[in-house]
Amino acid sequence: MSGNALWQYRWSDDFALGDPIVDAQHRAFFEEAAALRSALASEEPKDEIVAYCTAFIANLRAHFADEEQLMARIGFPALAVHRQEHERLLARTEEVVAGIHAADCLIDCLLGTHALMEALVEHVANQDMRLKSFMPRQCA
């Protein structure tokens, strides 16, 4: 593994699509992903981590729905494929969170969580950025 490459991903204004709701959700996502990872790594009490996970899934679900609405509004041609990718990521997130709920030792969940966050960050950085060229032009 190449160290902490994932945690060098941070919100950058290059990720801005120009939609205030989706941009705010993406910005919050980077913070939540880092917070969840450091909570696991520092072995915070399980109740707190489970609460993080519950909020994380709820936010992710709301974000995907809002982003799909945005895609429909701008006529993004690959909406169906992108929605499938959201469903796949949500299923994977639920699996990892179920693992955290069931774990005796949370440090065991760190690798799976790390891989999931990496997949989610890559989704934002690669797939979500495809919306950019379909966004209506903004006044300079």
Ligand SMILES: [Fe+2]
């Ligand atoms: Fe997104």
Ligand SMILES: [Fe+2]
């Ligand atoms: Fe997306």
